[in-house]
Each structure stands twice: as structure tokens, then as C-alpha cells.
Amino acid sequence: MLKFSEKSREKANEGKDYTFLIEKIARRVVQWRLTVPAIVVLESAKPLSFVASQVMVFFEPIVQSLFSFKDYRDFYEMLEDRKNIELLIQAIERAEDERSTHGKD
16 A cells, blocks of 8 residues: 655655635635635644545536536645645635725724
8 A cells, every 4th residue: 555655745745835825715715705714624624624625526527517617736736745634724804904904004
């Protein structure tokens, strides 16, 4: 049985920059006013992020046949690393701060 270790997973995604995708998701979450639920879900699901990404890999053919998500693969690859989940949470918090600051002017 093949084992996909933490080190080999880090190597596979090494050099990938998910900043654009993270910022895009954060803006959309804040736009829909789902900041608090999104942060709660992300914080609680952080330990299962790799499992979630593998479930998304399994369902990719079905999802891709129904919808045209061009960022789908990048999204599930991003979920493989817990550091990216933390970066997403921070981006959501920043976007929410910007929205609330601009809303008060």
C-alpha cells in the first residue's frame, strides 16, 4: 500500500501560490456576509482539511460534468495544506475589516 506522507504532499504543492484564490474566496465570503459561519467552519474543519480535499478529488468528475469550476482543482489542492486554511481565515478577517471600515465612512 502506498503512503502519501506529509513531506511528499508538501513537495507536490511546493511553489504553488494560492494567494489569488484565497483572496477571491475571502471577498466572496464577505460579500455574501458569511464571515462568521465561514471562519467557524474553517477552524473546526482544519484537522480534516486533507480528507476534505481527497473527497473533492473523488467527486471532481461529477462536479466538472455539472458545473464549469475552473478553480476547483486549485481549491482542493489548496485544502491539502492546513497553512492555507489559516491564510484563508486571515484573508476573510482582513476583507471583513476592509468592508466594515469602508461601510462606516
